[in-house]
Amino acid sequence: MEHNTYIPKLAKIIHIKEEVSGARPVKTFHTQFLQENGFSYRCGQCAMLSVFGKGESMISISSSPLVKDYLQFSILKMGRVTSALHEKQVGDIIGIRGPYGNSFPIEKWRGKNLVFIGGGIGLAPIWSVLKTTLDKKKEYGNLSLFYGARTSNDIVYKEELEEIKEQMTVHLSIDVEEPDWKEYVGFVPLNILDKKPSPKNAITITCGPPIMIKFVIQNLQALGFKDEQIFTTVENKMKCGIGKCGRCNIGLHYVCKDGPVYSWADLKNLPQEY
Amino acid sequence: MDKILSKKAFPQWVKKLQPYRIYAPSRDNGIWIYKDIDKPEGIDLDFLTTALSAKAIIFPQREIFLEFEQTNESVPEINEVLPKDEPTIVFGVRPCDAKAVTLMDKVFGGDFEDIYYWKRRKQTVLVGLACSPPPSPNCFCLSVEGSPHSKEGLDILMTDLGDRYYTESLSKKGEEILNLGKGLFTQPKAEDKKKKEKIHADAEKQVKRHIKDLKKIPPKLQGMWDSPFWDDEAMSCLRCGICTYMCPTCHCFDINDEIYASSPPKGKRIRTWDTCQFPDFTMHSSGHNPRPDKASRLRQRIMHKFQYFVENYKNYQCTGCGRCISKCPVGIDIIEVLDKVRDYGA
Amino acid sequence: MVNVEDLRNEAKRILKEEKVKYIIGYTKSQNGMMPTPAFIKESKDVDQLIWNPTCIHNLVKFLVDEKRRKHREKKPDERPVGVVVKGCDSRAIVVLLQEKFINREDVYILGVSCENGGVIDEKKLAKKLKGKTAETITQDEKGEFVISTKEGKVKVSGEEILAERCLECRANYPVIYDTLFGNKARKKVDDPFKSLDKLESLSERERWAFWKEQLSKCIRCYACRSACPMCYCDECVVDTINFAVTADTSAEEKAGKIKWIEKSPISSENFVYHMVRAMHLAGRCIDCGECERVCPLDIPLRFLNKKLEKEAKELFGYDAGFDPDEPSLVSSFKDEDPEDFIR
Numbered sequence: 033m034e035h036n037t038y039i040p041k042l043a044k045i046i047h048i049k050e051e052v053s054g055a056r057p058v059k060t061f062h063t064q065f066l067q068e069n070g071f072s073y074r075c076g077q078c079a080m081l082s083v084f085g086k087g088e089s090m091i092s093i094s095s096s097p098l099v100k101d102y103l104q105f106s107i108l109k110m111g112r113v114t115s116a117l118h119e120k121q122v123g124d125i126i127g128i129r130g131p132y133g134n135s136f137p138i139e140k141w142r143g144k145n146l147v148f149i150g151g152g153i154g155l156a157p158i159w160s161v162l163k164t165t166l167d168k169k170k171e172y173g174n175l176s177l178f179y180g181a182r183t184s185n186d187i188v189y190k191e192e193l194e195e196i197k198e199q200m201t202v203h204l205s206i207d208v209e210e211p212d213w214k215e216y217v218g219f220v221p222l223n224i225l226d227k228k229p230s231p232k233n234a235i236t237i238t239c240g241p242p243i244m245i246k247f248v249i250q251n252l253q254a255l256g257f258k259d260e261q262i263f264t265t266v267e268n269k270m271k272c273g274i275g276k277c278g279r280c281n282i283g284l285h286y287v288c289k290d291g292p293v294y295s296w297a298d299l300k301n302l303p304q305e306y
Numbered sequence: 307m308d309k310i311l312s313k314k315a316f317p318q319w320v321k322k323l324q325p326y327r328i329y330a331p332s333r334d335n336g337i338w339i340y341k342d343i344d345k346p347e348g349i350d351l352d353f354l355t356t357a358l359s360a361k362a363i364i365f366p367q368r369e370i371f372l373e374f375e376q377t378n379e380s381v382p383e384i385n386e387v388l389p390k391d392e393p394t395i396v397f398g399v400r401p402c403d404a405k406a407v408t409l410m411d412k413v414f415g416g417d418f419e420d421i422y423y424w425k426r427r428k429q430t431v432l433v434g435l436a437c438s439p440p441p442s443p444n445c446f447c448l449s450v451e452g453s454p455h456s457k458e459g460l461d462i463l464m465t466d467l468g469d470r471y472y473t474e475s476l477s478k479k480g481e482e483i484l485n486l487g488k489g490l491f492t493q494p495k496a497e498d499k500k501k502k503e504k505i506h507a508d509a510e511k512q513v514k515r516h517i518k519d520l521k522k523i524p525p526k527l528q529g530m531w532d533s534p535f536w537d538d539e540a541m542s543c544l545r546c547g548i549c550t551y552m553c554p555t556c557h558c559f560d561i562n563d564e565i566y567a568s569s570p571p572k573g574k575r576i577r578t579w580d581t582c583q584f585p586d587f588t589m590h591s592s593g594h595n596p597r598p599d600k601a602s603r604l605r606q607r608i609m610h611k612f613q614y615f616v617e618n619y620k621n622y623q624c625t626g627c628g629r630c631i632s633k634c635p636v637g638i639d640i641i642e643v644l645d646k647v648r649d650y651g652a
Numbered sequence: 653m654v655n656v657e658d659l660r661n662e663a664k665r666i667l668k669e670e671k672v673k674y675i676i677g678y679t680k681s682q683n684g685m686m687p688t689p690a691f692i693k694e695s696k697d698v699d700q701l702i703w704n705p706t707c708i709h710n711l712v713k714f715l716v717d718e719k720r721r722k723h724r725e726k727k728p729d730e731r732p733v734g735v736v737v738k739g740c741d742s743r744a745i746v747v748l749l750q751e752k753f754i755n756r757e758d759v760y761i762l763g764v765s766c767e768n769g770g771v772i773d774e775k776k777l778a779k780k781l782k783g784k785t786a787e788t789i790t791q792d793e794k795g796e797f798v799i800s801t802k803e804g805k806v807k808v809s810g811e812e813i814l815a816e817r818c819l820e821c822r823a824n825y826p827v828i829y830d831t832l833f834g835n836k837a838r839k840k841v842d843d844p845f846k847s848l849d850k851l852e853s854l855s856e857r858e859r860w861a862f863w864k865e866q867l868s869k870c871i872r873c874y875a876c877r878s879a880c881p882m883c884y885c886d887e888c889v890v891d892t893i894n895f896a897v898t899a900d901t902s903a904e905e906k907a908g909k910i911k912w913i914e915k916s917p918i919s920s921e922n923f924v925y926h927m928v929r930a931m932h933l934a935g936r937c938i939d940c941g942e943c944e945r946v947c948p949l950d951i952p953l954r955f956l957n958k959k960l961e962k963e964a965k966e967l968f969g970y971d972a973g974f975d976p977d978e979p980s981l982v983s984s985f986k987d988e989d990p991e992d993f994i995r
Contacts, residue, residue: 084374303609
């Protein structure tokens with residue numbers, strides 16, 4: 033029987049955590065397929081989540097492929113499908129199809145220092161590659177993370193960040209002063225200029241709001257990082273996930289198929305239409 | 307193999323093809339559209355060009371992917387809905403429309419094959435009709451590596467010789483249906499072949515519109531991303547979507563869930579045509595829109611057809627049918643736009 | 653007679669005096685006989701403007717575009733936009749003014765009178781010419797047309813090729829203008845809804861069958877909506893999203909937008925789309941005929957809107973788009989309004 037990639041596989045939600053409450057809520061879901069189907073993926077790839085009756089949404093898989101028991105998705109409530117997902121309870125069934133897209137070339141980064149830079153919900157798409165490389169720490173150089181959010185409430189993976197602080201350098205920041213905040217106050221790109229990570233033998237991986245990515249890249253370049261050393265994962269409106277419906281088309285590429293992982297050296301040659 | 311079929315015998319051949327579902331151009335007021343032929347006697351290939359190309363038969367405007375039903379409390383039932391087993395023949399396919407189907411094949415193949423498209427594609431036989439003369443005043447197939455008698459994508463090519471058709475089978479599928487009409491066909495004479503070739507050559511001379519130096523355009527487009535050229539060209543655009551919906555090569559689509567019962571919840575996941583010319587095509591849920599204005603959308607259409615597709619598949623994503631020019635309500639003319647691109651800044 | 657030179661000179665004057673940002677008018681197309689909309693920004697380009705019976709487009713839609721464009725700009729140019737309008741088009745401007753969608757100061761109206769009948773319907777012309785291509789078209793004082801083709805000249809009467817709506821037109825010169833070109837003679841029309849007679853004579857069953865067949869062709873390209881100057885809503889019943897969202901719009905609001913019509917181009921959805929659009933245009937449609945002209949599948953949409961125009965006239969004595977100070981039909985009431993449907 034020919035494989036029909038449009039048909040989602042059923043998965044049960046086994047765990048839900050409210051990461052961020054309030055006006056911009058984020059929830060983390062752990063899902064388990066109802067049936068074994070050999071789903072395997074690499075860091076950076078995404079999957080199309082289905083809420084039957086509402087639609088589909090392309091979400092990065094934020095758990096590391098080393099975790100075999102579940103897939104993790106961290107979802108910001110934004111529109112119709114994500115609102116429906118936020119209303120799900122543990123035990124509810126959704127559809128998942130994928131994995132789609134390309135992945136971070138972590139084999140090529142062995143021995144290098146990795147600087148992860150995330151903003152807001154942008155930590156989720158790079159969490160998979162962060163946890164995978166952290167798990168195999170010995171194969172890489174120095175690992176560090178710059179992460180910031182609008183307010184301390186908007187920080188995702190609050191507990192996980194506390195845990196990894198013992199294994200890698202973590203620089204947190206929030207945009208505006210808060211009474212109990214002891215770390216950097218200001219935008220993430222400025223925190224980078226403040227801490228000056230070295231470009232020597234380093235790769236940076238960044239994700240966040242488009243405006244943050246723009247300034248992060250500018251500041252990294254100012255610090256001496258070359259375009260081939262800067263990696264990001266791009267978001268665009270997607271429907272089919274396999275490079276046919278045209279929605280995520282940027283220049284010669286379809287973000288769902290040829291991306292979402294790009295080095296700035298490649299991305300800067302594409303039309304800036306995302 | 308080459309055969310001759312008299313026009314009188316044509317409906318008889320169609321009658322012999324009955325197990326197949328047969329589509330042919332049919333007149334509906336002022337326009338021609340492909341309709342299911344249930345009366346073979348009524349078949350008539352005396353038409354110009356159809357409003358919608360044969361693309362609509364292989365890649366229908368509405369296609370059901372799957373059906374879902376929440377019968378059980380928690381587990382929904384998902385049923386794949388594949389296209390029916392329905393061998394189909396389409397008569398009267400113009401060479402430009404057939405070439406367009408081969409371009410769509412490139413998109414729907416690749417790493418993830420689109421099962422729905424290929425099921426229909428494999429069971430459809432395309433019977434072409436050579437253009438004599440070019441059916442539209444806006445035809446420009448010669449400029450985009452096509453011709454009024456091109457065989458690309460066709461299983462059979464028919465040429466109208468007056469009272470008979472010169473019929474050439476170009477594939478196994480074509481040969482099969484020719485064989486079903488055994489006895490109705492005769493061998494072509496030397497003068498038949500000569501007449502056919504003259505008709506083809508004359509048709510080429512009658513193509514009125516051309517794009518000069520089209521090869522210069524893809525590299526030129528690359529440098530025109532930020533140009534104010536697009537704002538001026540798109541001023542009169544109504545963003546109505548007609549150009550893309552009529553185009554035989556355009557393939558953008560949307561996937562939506564449609565619910566038609568609520569207890570228990572039942573619905574279908576449907577694919578429908580979509581167009582990059584609509585303002586909400588690229589709009590994110592957040593409200594951010596990478597292509598917020600008409601200029602960026604016109605730029606996308608031209609660049610996708612004449613630069614991105616060329617680099618990815620080595621073909622222009624345009625077969626020169628002229629529908630977008632004839633049907634645009636405000637007269638935006640793709641040939642004019644390309645001429646301006648080529649001469650821009652000179 | 654409408655003197656094109658007068659139109660060009662006036663256009664030149666207001667551009668030179670920087671009274672307007674640009675002028676929307678008609679210009680000769682490079683391909684074929686029909687004109688295309690032109691956007692004249694410099695006074696030296698005014699010779700591009702033309703005026704003849706092929707100028708069928710309703711240019712008022714571009715005023716809606718202009719408003720959207722201004723909305724996106726940080727420091728928009730507040731000068732008005734000049735626009736060339738026929739009688740029917742001017743009624744569209746009046747409706748936009750009544751609804752306060754644009755202000756009178758936003759538009760400089762160059763009104764042209766449709767002398768000798770109106771404008772040409774391309775489809776009727778093609779039917780008359782039977783495959784021949786029209787190259788030029790001129791009109792004599794009696795209103796007869798002389799069309800020249802490669803195969804010779806063809807003479808036709810106005811009734812044979814003028815747009816159907818022109819034959820019933822009650823606004824053959826603009827009802828509102830800053831400058832008027834041409835005569836101010838109002839055409840006398842005995843029955844402005846004559847074109848509905850044929851359909852109205854059919855039984856309800858026959859009418860349903862007619863519309864079922866016609867609307868089954870609809871591919872939901874929304875060209876009818878895009879061409880209509882009165883379809884300017886950012887939150888349209890047909891769209892799955894509301895274009896007026898901002899970064900601060902809550903997810904609940906976005907998720908809560910009801911899907912009134914599915915995207916599938918099937919009979920039920922097509923019917924609902926066209927019926928809803930017609931209802932939303934009741935008392936607003938000024939019969940410019942653009943919806944029918946742009947339809948790529950030749951669906952006779954004008955009848956739907958014309959019928960509601962007749963209802964508005966018969967039930968409420970209302971004519972859309974004549975008096976900018978009059979309130980719109982659905983946002984006002986009179987004590988004498990009919991009540992017989994209230995039981």
